Amino acid sequence: MGNKRRKQVTGWICNALLVLVLLFIFFPYLWLVTTSLKQPVDAFALPPIWIFKPTFENFLAVIERGFLRSFWNSVALAFLSTLVSLLLGVPAGYSLARANFRGKAFMGTWILLARLAPPVAFVIPLYMVYRNLHLTDTYTGLVISYLTITLPFVVWVMTGFFHGIPRELEEAARVDGCTRFGALIRVILPVTTPGLATAAVFSMAMSWNQYFYPLILGGRKTITAPIMMAGFVTFEGVNWGKLAAASVVVLAPVFAFTIAAQKGIVRGLMGGAIK
Amino acid sequence: MGMPMQRTPAFPLPGKEGQWSSQHSAWRARAVQFLDQRIFVLLVLPAFLVLFLTTAGPFLGGLWFSFTNFNLGAKETQFVGLQTYRFVLTNPSTQNAIFRSFYLVFAAVGLEMVLGMGLALLLARPIRGIHLVRTAVLLPLMTTPAVAAMAWRMLFNTRFGYVNYFLGLLRLPQLDWLGSPSLGMPALILADIWATTPFVASLLLAGLLSLPEEPLEAAVVDGASAWQQFWHITLPLLRPVLALTVMFRVTDAFRKFESVLILTGGGPGEVTTIINFLAYNVGFYFLRMADACVMAVILVLLMLIAVFFCLKWLQQNEAA
DSSP, X not given: OHHHHHHHHHHHHXXXXXXXXXXXXXXXXXXXXXXXXXXXXXHTOSSOOOSOOOOOHHHHHHHHTTHHHHHHHHHHHHHHHHHHHHHHHHHHHHHHHHOOOTTHHHHHHHHHHHHHSOTHHHHHHHHHHHHHHTOTTSHHHHHHHHHHXXXXXXXXXXXXXXXXSOHHHHHHHHHTTOOHHHHIIIIIHXXXXXXXXXXXXXXXXXXXXXXXXXXXHOOSTTOXXXXXXXXXXXXXXXXXXXXXXXXXXXXXXXXHHHHHTHHHHHHHHHTTTOO | OOOOOOOOOSSOOTTTTOOOOSHHHHHHHHHHHHHHHTHHHHHHHHHHHHHIIIIIHHHHHHHHHTTBOOOTTSSOOOBOTTHHHHHHHHOHHHHHHHHHHHHHHHHHHHXXXXXXXXXXXXXXXXXXXXXXXXXXXXXXXXXXXXXXHXXXXXXXXXXXXXXXXXXXXXXXXXOOTXXXXXXXXXXXXXXXXXXXXXXXXXXXXXXXXXXXXXXXXXXXXXXXXXXXXXXXXXXXXXXXXXXXXXXXXXXXXXTOOHIIIIIITTOSTTTTOOHHHHHHHHHHTSOOHHHHHHHHHHHHHHHHHHHHHHHHHHHHHHHO
């Protein structure tokens, strides 16, 4: 009886700890959402006011400042870099998962290192080249810089997913007379849809979350939503309400991505390293 | 990461069976065969070329700059050999930044691995609604780092921030988180723990859930305590996942940027100026590009060393 009782108590303690962790995780989000809906006076009130009349003033003020344009820039950049990353990265991931040609280990290592490398190692020469080619403050320039992050990631994610698909599938297709490429297009890709979705969502989220490259290589025309969000610090001191409203708008798509891809996220992060 | 050998085509290629008789078709068949044999190289080549151009090219460019005295503010750029390296490496600011990078990496990643392991064990229990909790835990790891840094900056605010408010409720001393030199790094690490412990926990949870059950059952039969099971069975089995997670976290901590720029600005003083942030500052604020490139090269070397050891750790266990 003592043993059973002890197990029960341990279970309660674990649940209580889990609740504390969840409170810690959700606390900044809760703070952002409530602050974005508060009047300036209430935003600074301590002890915090939990029940208040919500106002959308902050959101309207943020939109008036031209936040929607930066939002659109972020959307366009996320889509463009994801499109290019998938077109290049999916075939590459398939090849690295299946083939055994000379130089494969080198390519695999390079892609892993590119995925882990600090962007500051690339940004100075990129900046110099961009200045000469007039690529600063253009979509093209930013998409190219985003590729250094999203492309290795897509290859990494897709290699992992292709590893999980039995070889027999494409061998059957090849017995039926498909070329290898035909087998990839007609047989393999359709069953990799969850993997493709995960790679796409990751690529979107990573482009969306970018701060370093757009800060250096972007400009007024291509200003992205996170950069503009941080800009609310310098106008007229720190305006918490507007800052929080902008933050909520930036976070909304990321939350949608996360919920859409929840099952694939962890598998994608593990990539081809561990099965 | 051993890969089975590529197999020979399992079907007769067109042309071999004499389906096509004309010269044209024979060429076509040969072209198809040629492409089919080399398809794997052709599939990987575009991605690799683009990646090589966008990463190796700039990196080599930066390596070249590191041997010059390139400065956007000055007119002439000359090859100066190792002079820039000598200047940068003997500079107290750089030494401080390297030290701060190691401080951040060891403290943050160490704490996150321990806390992440704990959280993973909490999440591994088959209780009702646990799937929802596992999804909720994914949110911080996808959250825009700039937004997280901004939120923590306001939460750490001395007068109006909720962190101090809660400390006050608990009758603990209220601290000047972002203004006191001894607290800059702890504040940065706390924000990092919030952002990435869920990442660590999610990877370790995936590892825990895929462990074979037999060794644990055998240990239970032998009367091992919960702690012994964890320490002698679970942890060794988990080592590949641990190595991978440490590799991701260490490289990520070395290149941390938004939270330094937005949360602490590298301060107070230089207590949170890690080498990644110093390189950015020196390059794009003071326009001393050569110095920044030297720092970037140092950072890449540190990253390579970390990756090397983690991969060794990872593969050692695959062999065992």
